[in-house]
Amino acid sequence: MNSSMQLPDTWQTLLSQTLESPEALIRYLQLPDSLLEGADRASLEFAMRIPKPWLDRIEKGNPDDPLLRQVLPLSEELNDVPGFIRDPLDEINSNPVDGLIHKYNGRVLVILTSACAINCRYCFRRHFPYAENRLGPQQWQKVLDYIAADASITEVIFSGGDPLVASDARLQQLISDLEQIPHLTRLRIHSRLPVVLPQRITETLTGILKQTRFNVVIVIHSNHPQELDDGVAAAVQRLKQAGVTVFNQAVLLRGVNDHIDTLKQLSETLFDIGVLPYYLFTFDPVKGAAHFDLPDEEAKQLLGQLQDLLPGYLVPKLAREIPGRGAKTLLFTGQE
Ligand SMILES: *Cc1c(COP(=O)(O)O)cnc(C)c1O
Ligand code: SF4
Numbered sequence: 001m002n003s004s005m006q007l008p009d010t011w012q013t014l015l016s017q018t019l020e021s022p023e024a025l026i027r028y029l030q031l032p033d034s035l036l037e038g039a040d041r042a043s044l045e046f047a048m049r050i051p052k053p054w055l056d057r058i059e060k061g062n063p064d065d066p067l068l069r070q071v072l073p074l075s076e077e078l079n080d081v082p083g084f085i086r087d088p089l090d091e092i093n094s095n096p097v098d099g100l101i102h103k104y105n106g107r108v109l110v111i112l113t114s115a116c117a118i119n120c121r122y123c124f125r126r127h128f129p130y131a132e133n134r135l136g137p138q139q140w141q142k143v144l145d146y147i148a149a150d151a152s153i154t155e156v157i158f159s160g161g162d163p164l165v166a167s168d169a170r171l172q173q174l175i176s177d178l179e180q181i182p183h184l185t186r187l188r189i190h191s192r193l194p195v196v197l198p199q200r201i202t203e204t205l206t207g208i209l210k211q212t213r214f215n216v217v218i219v220i221h222s223n224h225p226q227e228l229d230d231g232v233a234a235a236v237q238r239l240k241q242a243g244v245t246v247f248n249q250a251v252l253l254r255g256v257n258d259h260i261d262t263l264k265q266l267s268e269t270l271f272d273i274g275v276l277p278y279y280l281f282t283f284d285p286v287k288g289a290a291h292f293d294l295p296d297e298e299a300k301q302l303l304g305q306l307q308d309l310l311p312g313y314l315v316p317k318l319a320r321e322i323p324g325r326g327a328k329t330l331l332f333t334g335q336e
Contacts, residue, residue, distance in 0.1 A: 009052075011199040015117055015165065019050040022073060029068065030061045038075025045288060048073050049119035054196045057229055066224040066256045070120050074291065077121065081290035097142045099135040104326055107155040107188075110143060111135065112163040112174070118196045122253055122289045140174070148181050155186040164193040168204040175212050187214035190249075192221040195228070198235035206242040216244045219278060223250045223257050225269040233273040240274050247278035250316065252299055253292045254283075260305045267306070267314040277316035282331060284321065296331060303332040 009017075019025055022039035025048065026032075039048070050071050059065045096102055101109040112135055116123075135143070147153050156178055166174075178184055193200040209216050218239055222228060239246055248270050250257065257263060267277045280303070283293050303318045319328040 009199070011193075011197055011202065014051055014053065014197055014199060017052065018117065019052070019055060020048055022048055025050065025055075025072070028055070029058060031063055031068075035063065035072070035074075038078075039073045042073030042075060042077040042288075045077065046073070046121070046123075047119055049116070051117050051197050053198065053231060054118055054227075057226060064255070066262075067226055069256050070122070070223065070253070071118060073121065076291040077288040079290065080287075084285045084287045084290045086287050097139070097146050099139050100143045100146060101159075102146075102153075106152055107157055108147060108153055109157045109159045110163075111160055112158050113161040113165050115165045116160065116162045117165060117193055117200075120192075122251060122283065122286070122292045140177070144177055144181070147178070147184070151183045154183060155188060156184060157188040157190060159190045162191050162193055163189055164191040164200050164205075168202060168208060171205070172208050175208065175214070179213055185215060186217065187212065188217040188219065190219045190221070194218065194220045194235045194239065194246075195222045195232055198231040201235040201238050203238075206238050206244075209239070209244055210242040216242075217247065218244050219247045219249050220275060221250065222248055222266070222270065223253060224262060225265040228269050228273060236274045246275045248275045248316075249279040249281065250277070251281045251283060252294055252302070252318075254294050255292065258294055258298070258302070260302055260309070263302060263306055264309055267310055267316070271314055277314060279319050279328070280316040282318065282320045300332050307334055 019028075020043075022043055023036060026036055026039065048071065054067065054071070058067045062068070099111050101111070103109075147156065158174075163171075175187065178187065220236075222232075236246055250266065252258065257266065263280075270277055282296060282299050283289070285293070299318060303315070307315050315334075317328075317330055318332040319330050322329050
């Protein structure tokens with residue numbers, strides 16, 4: 001083949017070429033040099049990782065860009081703030097077998113991989129001991145045995161890290177193993193990849209999701225309407241054509257989406273591209289991310305305003321995960 005012919009980048013290529021140097025980021029986006037020292041130090045605690053399709057949506061020269069804020073390591077991350085701890089959800093104590101979290105009735109969360117395509121600075125899993133939760137073949141068999149032995153489980157949720165970092169071949173294998181368990185009816189995938197790397201939604205993947213006997217739900221993760229470009233819209237269309245129900249979960253973050261206009265536009269843009277808002281999470285008090293926190297009172301006020309402006313189906317549920325509870329705790333019921 002003529003070497004001057006350029007094939008479009010595959011998602012694997014894009015995944016292997018994420019930007020990990022704060023210096024390169026600051027230079028490329030023409031940001032103030034004063035950000036560099038903090039970025040370097042904070043990235044030693046939790047690496048910076050930005051895929052190109054995300055980088056392309058950041059406005060150059062704007063240190064307050066809402067997409068930049070989600071990925072730029074800041075010196076504030078190194079502050080010790082009382083109440084902000086390493087494992088705010090106490091997940092380490094809810095693993096009946098490695099790689100599986102069973103806290104809620106009827107559904108289990110399977111941690112497929114530790115990898116993500118992007119490192120979100122506010123991530124509550126930034127300190128999770130993933131190395132102990134690598135899902136090898138033996139562990140996977142234990143996960144299958146656990147699910148098979150409990151007929152009350154009807155839904156499996158692939159989580160991570162980001163489960164769509166796994167290859168199509170691996171996902172196909174995992175799904176066919178799960179299909180052997182008769183009491184399972186639903187498969188849910190929690191992934192940020194349709195947003196940060198929409199190239200991931202390949203024809204092979206949509207083929208797998210179309211032919212499985214499971215009713216498939218994908219929960220994407222977008223916090224700001226500026227994330228939702230044409231590539232994301234096209235990826236969601238491909239999923240919907242495969243019969244997948246697509247929801248969004250977002251995290252309420254100071255300096256990213258803590259404005260009524262932004263939240264309203266997020267819901268409307270999501271719906272325009274075929275996604276329904278599901279959860280809006282208040283921030284988990286994870287160590288190193290206190291600067292994203294918003295008081296509950298402010299969160300509830302924002303939801304009240306949102307309810308005044310939008311149809312009910314575009315108002316996400318304001319929720320929080322409280323360790324030890326059997327469901328998310330809703331913070332705003334609309335009766336306030
Ligand atoms: C969030 C979560 C779920 C899913 O909860 P839904 O309310 O069904 O979306 C399941 N298991 C765990 C451990 C969770 O944290
Ligand atoms: S994609 Fe999700 S799991 Fe990965 S770093 Fe971001 S918030 Fe955390």
